[in-house]
Amino acid sequence: MRLAPLPVPPALLAPAAPAASPTPNDTAVNRRWERNTSSNVNETATGHRLTAGAHALELWVVDPTVVVQELVVDTGGLRPSYPGPPESRRVH
Structure with a gap:
């Protein structure tokens, strides 16, 4: 059995619109992605x-x-550090 090709609507054959330029939100997402992948941390x-x-x-x-x-719980006074604050004592 041989199938005939399906007709393609002309709208689907039109060239795609050019990609939009990055917005500030895209830039922030890209920076977050770069940080996460470079340090392997999210x-x-x-x-x-x-x-x-x-x-x-x-x-x-x-x-x-x-x-x-x-898991870091900041109750105030946490200073930024890499790779994070030192481990606190355990409280039971």
Whole structure:
């Protein structure tokens, strides 16, 4: 059995529009990608306002290929450093 070629609409044959120039947002993403790949680290930060008292921090496994090697909780006064602050003492 031999199949006949399907007709292609002319709109699909039109040349593609030129790529848009990078926006400032693209530049920030590219810089983050360069940093992550050069140091093999993905640094992610979030900010939260908490009330006084005890709190629990939960990490959920969503992707089994992701490894969390370090978790930094800044309660104020954290200075930028590479590859991060020294390990703190354990509190039980």
